[in-house]
Amino acid sequence: MSLPGEYSNPVQEARDLKDQKVSEAYQQGHDAEIPPSTANNSTNVDIEKAIPSQAGSTHSDERTLSEDLPKEAQAQEAADPDLVDWDGPDDPKNPQNWPDSKKWGMIAVLAAVTLVTPLGSSFFAPGVPQVMRDFGVTSNLLASFVVSVYILGFALGPLIIAPMSELYGRLWIYNICNVLFVIFTICCAVSNSMGMLVAFRLLAGCAGSAPLTIGGGTIADLFPQEKRAGAMAIWSMGPLLGPVVGPVAGGFLAEAKGWRWVFWILSIVAGAFSILFASLGRETYAPTLLAQKAARLRKETGNQNLKSKLALDIPPKEVFVRAVVRPMKMLIFSPIVLLMALYVAVNYGILYLLFTTITFVFERKYGFSSGSVGLTFIGCGVGMFIGMAFLGTMSDKIIKEKQAKGTVKPEHRLPVILTVPGGICLPIGIFLYGWTTDKGVHWIVPIIGTAFFGIGNLSALMTVQTYMVDAFTVHAASAIAANTVLRSIFGAVFPLFGLNLFDSLGLGWGNSLLGFIALAMIPVPVFFRYYGERIRTNPKFQVNL
Template identity: 35%
Template sequence: MDSQDVEKIRGQEPLEIQCSEGSKSESDSLLVTWNSNDDPDHPFNWSQFRKWTITLLLSQGGLVTLMSGSMLAPALTTIAQDLNTGVEETQIFLSIFVLAFAFGPMILSPLAEVFGRRPIWIISSCFYILWNTVGGFSRSPGLLIASRILSGFGASAEFAISNPVLADCWHPSERGKSYAISTFIPLLGPALGPIIGGALTGTIGWRWSFWILSIYDGILVIIAIFAFPETYEVILLNRRAAMLRRTTGRPYYTETHGASETLSSKLAKSLNRPLRLLLTQPILQVVAVFLAYNFGILYIVLSTFATLWIERYGQSETYSGLHYIALVIGYTIAAQGGGQLMDLLWKRLKERAGNSTAPEYRVPLMIPGAILIPLGLFIYGWAAEKRYHFIVPDIGIAIFGSGIILNTQAMQAYVTDAFLKYTASASAASQFLRNIFGFAFPIFAPVLYQRIGYGWGNSLLAFTFIALGWPAPFLLWMYGAKLRALGKPQW
């Protein structure tokens, strides 16, 4: 390799879109950066086909994750009979999977910042396949709970990897378009899961709910081996620097990795980063609370929706699952419309601010979401309470689902823009509370509806959301920058 080749690989200027400040002096000639804004090795400059292939692959993985969380809902009564368990314990079979989502990303996200997105996603998916398959063979409550926790840990890679990969590959101006697909397909999981689970439980048995998902995820892993390259620019630049050190013998380094830095030192800094971010960044704490309540009420609705149709409307497990199609419709409208609106708002606000950008430009999308969530809960709750025609609660659940999608898209994009350097760890930190709520809320859901009914039960959830959710967009818009500035920079 001659000196010209080395110089071409090493790079001359920092990539502007990485927010690197200043230019390198002569004394920094060993610092490895991108060649230019058009460097073909940077994921921003990959072909649209390649970026969409990665986006769709990871979104399918997210679909498997969220289907696994909800597919057992129509089968809970049958599982309780087969394993001889009570109502509360049976509900844990469903929600314990979600509890693993809280802790998995806190470990997997920093590992992805050390080893890269690709290996962590593939290994975690294989771990999920193993334990999800074991879940289908469970003959005791203990083994089923253990397999659900462990498979949930592997499946949580979707929360640790997907959003960071999108930030790696897509320009901020395209983020809404990519979120329209990446958010929409996984959030079909909570709707499609009970539909498929109900059909399987009523025909070939609930155990196939596990095995079919393991087979499908196995196919995704095989595809990923060939179609999912590493996207994290830190890893890509570190590889470039390592190659230069091998070929020249000179101590090339990157902004994030010194030539002599060891793996143990990188792990020591990275593994506690999500927790440090959550404890030291006020803006993440605020977003975490909003996301937590969103996810909690979503899982209350998901875990009890099938039971409503079975017990209150006298429908079969198979037909009860079909009502989740209403959620699919709501998700579809919100995801596609919300993604386009996000990019449009970003562009307009950027132009108005003289071409400058800020994470707050994602916030306006939260406003329609904050209105639709309680509206949907009121319609769904009181229609179910009065036993109106099935189309009325279905309309309510579709409106509710639309609001959840809009709110989730906006807040996830906000976190991505606010913490571009450590997107994986920041996403894990922001989702920690939400997944604990997703585990805990469905446990008390049956008691809630038994004691005060669907009308007042959902009204209670809606009024609580109004108290928390309606001030949220105004708080982030007016004080988001100040809250970010209060955060300690030692990440």
């Protein structure tokens, strides 16, 4: 399809090339390397609109780059015999062409390790009162921090893991992080002080973030876009189920064997899955596989000029700098990234505040044992499943309707019919949970409240993440990284004041304060639904990356 008006086929080729690079880069977990003149935040705006908007910028060669780069690049590639590529579209060494049995075997072991690491975030929560007694700790701050510090590791780990995977491939990163996760979890089991336990929980979170950071990229390596849904569903069950199933099993285990056995069982399961992954896992990252092929051919032929077609002409130091600096620049200077990340971070912080305090609330208020208290987390899990089913169905339906009309834009990922009900469910759940526990209403009612909370939390996360991907396609990986870092920091910090908050204000007003904060955040996605495009395309708000 050609663009209307004066822009002809070469411009369409530029758009197609850019869209392809953007898609591949995001799927592989990094930003697209596109000339600065085309890599602006208004990537979803037609090029005929985007080019004039840059007229006053330093990138005055926008049109020349757009028109000439594709043909020049194609001609150079065709004339360069030293570029190493796959041996045709059916090359069996290309992960996209692997047999289904090999692909799904890889997905199975990936899903297993992706379940274990989120499980570790809350598996330990019901055993915290035992830890406090064993170490003689009375600080509410430490009681919460020993659980939430794991999530802080989820914020720090990806900053190292993501660029390392670009340099050395996915397989080595998976295996090294799996081994480190087992080692750090064992260290948690043998800890002899609260400080030692907190330190190794942080390190375990850093190592455990690997499958969450690059797992989606592995799936993109193996399957074309139209066949990824099933694999993505299986893989995403781990982050969804882990934090909910963890306390259910951990509660009974802590009651029967003590809190140390929670870590021993986690390390045993993680160790078994790590061995399984090391045995069945294979490298899937195309740039790494082609680099290995080029190295082999250089050795066999003696031609030292051979290099991978996908090789990045970027020094390792620059990869690290971009991975760390670009998300932070977007978080600080882009109003869309900042406010959307803050919206999700507040929701995420309240979620982990709930995870770290619910054990104390139900043990003290309702007399639950350390085993049965883990069952109270089921309400939140049920709510998340309901939210996922409703949101997934309605969001796809809305986008398909807009596609049929040819009017799709990123802001359609934020329909009021989804963002407002989802946003309202969150404070409703908090108010219901807070005041029913405060008044001692039957325990099933506050658990129903946590189900509403689960619906609202899942809705916020899914709508914002899909919007950020569509709105910042060129720099989608950095936008999501900024979102992840801020929400993980909030997830680690919010629980620190949870117990003290409830001791000071009571469960009713303490939770109401959180509910009012959540209520105040509801206008954020609604605002960007109507004004997001204007902000995205305004040169004043575009970050120089």
